[in-house]
Amino acid sequence: MKKIIIFLIYILSLSAGESYYERGKLINLQELHTFRDNVSSEIKFFETPSGQKLGITDEILVKCKDGIDCRSLLNRFFLRDITNVTDTIYSVKIIDYDTIFSLSRELFESGDVEFAHPNFIKQKRKR
Amino acid sequence: MFKLFIVYLSLLFLFVGCSDVKTSIIEIKNDTTVQEQVEDNEELVINDITEEAYYKYLWHIDSKNSSEKKIAQEMSRALDDKYQINAVDEDADINILDAWKITKGKGVIVAVIDDGADVEHEDLKANIYLTYNADNDTNNVSNTSNDISHSLHGNSCSGFIVAPINGKGIIGTAPESKLIVIKQEEGNDIKAIKAFEYAKEHGAKVISCSWGTEYVSEAVVAELKSLYDLGITVLFASGNDGKSLDRAGVYDESEVEWVIGVGASGENNDVTSYSNYGQSIDIIAPGGDAYLSTGLLGLDDSGTQGSTENYGLVSNSYSFMNGTSFSTPISAGVVALMYSVNPDITPAQVRDILISTADKVGSTASYNSDGFDEKRAYGKIDAYKAVLSAKALK
Numbered sequence: 001m002k003k004i005i006i007f008l009i010y011i012l013s014l015s016a017g018e019s020y021y022e023r024g025k026l027i028n029l030q031e032l033h034t035f036r037d038n039v040s041s042e043i044k045f046f047e048t049p050s051g052q053k054l055g056i057t058d059e060i061l062v063k064c065k066d067g068i069d070c071r072s073l074l075n076r077f078f079l080r081d082i083t084n085v086t087d088t089i090y091s092v093k094i095i096d097y098d099t100i101f102s103l104s105r106e107l108f109e110s111g112d113v114e115f116a117h118p119n120f121i122k123q124k125r126k127r
Numbered sequence: 128m129f130k131l132f133i134v135y136l137s138l139l140f141l142f143v144g145c146s147d148v149k150t151s152i153i154e155i156k157n158d159t160t161v162q163e164q165v166e167d168n169e170e171l172v173i174n175d176i177t178e179e180a181y182y183k184y185l186w187h188i189d190s191k192n193s194s195e196k197k198i199a200q201e202m203s204r205a206l207d208d209k210y211q212i213n214a215v216d217e218d219a220d221i222n223i224l225d226a227w228k229i230t231k232g233k234g235v236i237v238a239v240i241d242d243g244a245d246v247e248h249e250d251l252k253a254n255i256y257l258t259y260n261a262d263n264d265t266n267n268v269s270n271t272s273n274d275i276s277h278s279l280h281g282n283s284c285s286g287f288i289v290a291p292i293n294g295k296g297i298i299g300t301a302p303e304s305k306l307i308v309i310k311q312e313e314g315n316d317i318k319a320i321k322a323f324e325y326a327k328e329h330g331a332k333v334i335s336c337s338w339g340t341e342y343v344s345e346a347v348v349a350e351l352k353s354l355y356d357l358g359i360t361v362l363f364a365s366g367n368d369g370k371s372l373d374r375a376g377v378y379d380e381s382e383v384e385w386v387i388g389v390g391a392s393g394e395n396n397d398v399t400s401y402s403n404y405g406q407s408i409d410i411i412a413p414g415g416d417a418y419l420s421t422g423l424l425g426l427d428d429s430g431t432q433g434s435t436e437n438y439g440l441v442s443n444s445y446s447f448m449n450g451t452s453f454s455t456p457i458s459a460g461v462v463a464l465m466y467s468v469n470p471d472i473t474p475a476q477v478r479d480i481l482i483s484t485a486d487k488v489g490s491t492a493s494y495n496s497d498g499f500d501e502k503r504a505y506g507k508i509d510a511y512k513a514v515l516s517a518k519a520l521k
Contacts, residue, residue, distance in 0.1 A: 023345060050376020052342040061316060061346040085320050086353065089346055115345035122340040124314035126242070126280045127364040127452040 018046060018101040020117050021108040029054065029101075042097070043121060055121030060092045060104050061085065063114045073112050077103065091119065176227075180295050181441055184424040186394060187413035187457060188298060190220035215420055216396035221412060221461065222486075223300055223510040230467040230514060232301030237288050237333045237463050238326035239456065240319075241281030243268040243310040248282060249444060250296040250426055254289040256305035257329055261322035268310040278428040281308065283448060284337045286426030287456040288463065296445055297424055300460025300510065304467070307331055314340055320350045323361075327354060332466045334361045335459035337452035339380045341372075348383055355385035360466075360474040362387040362459050364451035365403040371501075372405035382407035387462070387478055391454040392507050394420040397489045402451055404502045410481050411488075412458045412508045415449035422449035461510045465517035472517050480520075481505075484512035 019028045029046035032053065043055045060079075064070035070090055074082055081093035094100050100118050107116035176182060183192055236256060246255055246269050258268040268281075289306045290299040307329055311322040326334050334354070354361055363381035365372065365388050372379050381388035382405060390402035391414025398404075399416045415422035417436075427437070427446040437446045462477055485506030487494055494500045 048342065048376065052376065059317065063346065063349055085317055086324055086350060089320065089349060091317055117345060119316050120344050122314040122342060124312065124338050124340055126338050127366050127450055
């Protein structure tokens with residue numbers, strides 16, 4: 001029995017997953033692999049339930065609901081490295097890469113944002 | 128004697144004057160900037176579009192041109208009869224010759240977001256307004272490495288919109304509009320948004336995108352909505368897999384409510400078998416079908432390097448191609464014509480006009496009561512009717 005439990009834990013650890021909110025729905029992702037470039041950054045790759053492959057950088061994209069002071073909200077989450085991508089969309093750099101999904105979820109669950117998701121890297125197909 | 132002296136002085140003055148003029152001409156010839164301006168001006172005064180070097184291959188512009196059978200014969204010879212070549216249907220074009228009697232897109236800026244372009248291409252450079260590389264925040268969008276394996280898909284896309292009437296090569300659908308070439312290859316949400324922001328901030332009214340991810344992020348959708356609200360029309364290609372996009376887990380850029388989704392029609396004046404389709408695709412436009420005939424003739428995707436098919440019929444700067452990648456800029460040019468006659472037109476009005484004036488190609492029985500067909504969307508774009516309707520709204 002003990003061996004079975006250890007085996008199950010091993011299997012679960014192999015199939016580590018993450019999740020984020022997309023259009024209000026929680027999307028579960030399956031971790032695939034990590035890419036490291038020659039400098040310092042790394043990009044983790046995940047797969048959606050429908051088979052889409054997504055890379056993530058160390059940034060979260062956030063848009064707050066009307067009337068919300070977005071910078072104050074982000075400061076409440078101890079997020080400091082904030083950049084305006086547009087007038088209303090912010091990019092936030094995360095120090096601890098492993099917290100990117102939990103922070104994205106917490107921001108969305110605050111009820112003050114329209115969306116909060118990692119900066120995704122996707123395969124862009126020319127047509 | 129005095130009169131003779133006056134004549135001598137006059138002759139001397141004339142000689143010196145002529146020398147100055149000659150010197151000035153030499154100086155102008157040595158000044159490449161001025162030379163380019165002179166060439167540009169020469170390009171603008173050519174009005175007979177049939178004198179365009181490869182006019183006979185431009186079936187999406189003029190499918191009634193009597194040379195299509197000749198093209199088919201040439202193609203057959205070039206390909207050793209490898210394929211069954213069919214002549215182009217005489218209604219396969221987008222009715223743009225009449226639209227050009229009203230406007231050729233003057234005053235409108237169009238942005239193409241893709242993998243760059245050859246900014247020195249003979250059929251592009253006169254209409255390039257700005258360049259921007261959103262991947263590295265520079266203005267370098269060209270393939271400078273001369274690496275034939277690195278194609279410039281954006282080169283072909285751009286040509287279908289702005290290739291000028293200059294006696295060379297092809298003609299874009301809005302040949303007097305101006306182009307912002309934006310290079311953005313990495314499928315990175317932040318960089319994609321930066322590309323759209325650059326187009327917006329530099330005056331683009333139309334943005335043509337011949338790519339997709341089938342999994343568009345909320346941040347990108349929010350940006351597309353913001354452009355829509357600002358009066359900028361964005362077009363996206365539906366893709367070339369011949370599949371429905373109405374599947375669980377697929378949310379393609381071409382399906383976003385705030386853009387015009389474009390599929391492809393072929394030389395037979397019907398939707399192509401490769402064109403992706405779905406409830407959110409709006410129109411189809413010529414994308415060409417190499418299995419029917421030549422495909423579309425466009426700017427070669429490697430600039431002058433000639434990496435793709437020209438069958439020995441055209442120079443290395445041009446090639447035959449097919450895909451929704453090309454039906455999209457052809458449509459973007461039509462939208463530019465609409466903005467040219469009515470600068471205040473909204474993206475919602477653009478869409479309404481495009482779908483209500485579209486030509487119901489194929490079997491009319493396949494369109495529902497709203498005028499929609501699952502594979503052909505609302506039909507093939509009709510440039511003349513679209514421009515007339517846009518003008519009437521003014």
